Amino acid sequence: MSLSDLEKERYFKQLSVRDWNQERLKSAKVLIVGIGGLGSASALYFTAAGVGKLRLCDEDKVERSNLNRQVLYFEESIGKIKVEEAKKRLAALNPNVEIEAVSESIGSQNADELTKGCDIIVDGLDSIESRFLLNEQSVKMQIPYVYGAVQGWQGYVSLFHPPHTACLACILPKEAQTPDTIPIPGVLPGVIGIIQATEALKFIMGVEKTLAGSLLIYDSQHLTFDIVEIEKNPSCTYCAP
Numbered sequence: 001m002s003l004s005d006l007e008k009e010r011y012f013k014q015l016s017v018r019d020w021n022q023e024r025l026k027s028a029k030v031l032i033v034g035i036g037g038l039g040s041a042s043a044l045y046f047t048a049a050g051v052g053k054l055r056l057c058d059e060d061k062v063e064r065s066n067l068n069r070q071v072l073y074f075e076e077s078i079g080k081i082k083v084e085e086a087k088k089r090l091a092a093l094n095p096n097v098e099i100e101a102v103s104e105s106i107g108s109q110n111a112d113e114l115t116k117g118c119d120i121i122v123d124g125l126d127s128i129e130s131r132f133l134l135n136e137q138s139v140k141m142q143i144p145y146v147y148g149a150v151q152g153w154q155g156y157v158s159l160f161h162p163p164h165t166a167c168l169a170c171i172l173p174k175e176a177q178t179p180d181t182i183p184i185p186g187v188l189p190g191v192i193g194i195i196q197a198t199e200a201l202k203f204i205m206g207v208e209k210t211l212a213g214s215l216l217i218y219d220s221q222h223l224t225f226d227i228v229e230i231e232k233n234p235s236c237t238y239c240a241p
Ligand SMILES: [Zn+2]
Pocket: 166, 167, 168, 169, 170, 233, 236, 237, 238, 239, 240
């Protein structure tokens, strides 16, 4: 896919980055499930970076308590459908990106349809049950899954790509429960969402070093980044052969 003169002008600063492949980004389709704090940050940067297609999936409406971290929305967005508000803002940022808004939550009934044709799945969820569903879909369709999560001062990112790497279920017990209220300082999902976008862009462009096979743990209180290796669980009920 070739770039127009206007696209060359828009992406001028990144085109000369080593290993950057703008044409490949332009031909890619990214699915973001959950357009909250994580998804707002990643969606903004996928759009600015110039991925070809972005599919946004979320069934929620904007609430006032979202506005400390969900930077796609404003006071006037309260009560409106998230994916439609998000699409409006993102389209204004970069008209070259084809944005599809799906006002649904992911479930077993629509997971195939949502993930079909996507090159990568990006997690913007806040529920462990939905994450396991995304994980299952990633394993089944062999689509890489960029996991991201925040709680308190800590954030986590990984890139699962079974059968090449472990999957989410290899490291998280199936009995894990979503807490009723997750404390989140507003800045943290911004950092984690942008790292997820970075990993997804690198994967799409074929940049060699990614978080595949590792888990990044960011502690924003003590300002530390740790990367731990994660191994496949040979008896994982999701990804073991
Ligand atoms: Zn697994």
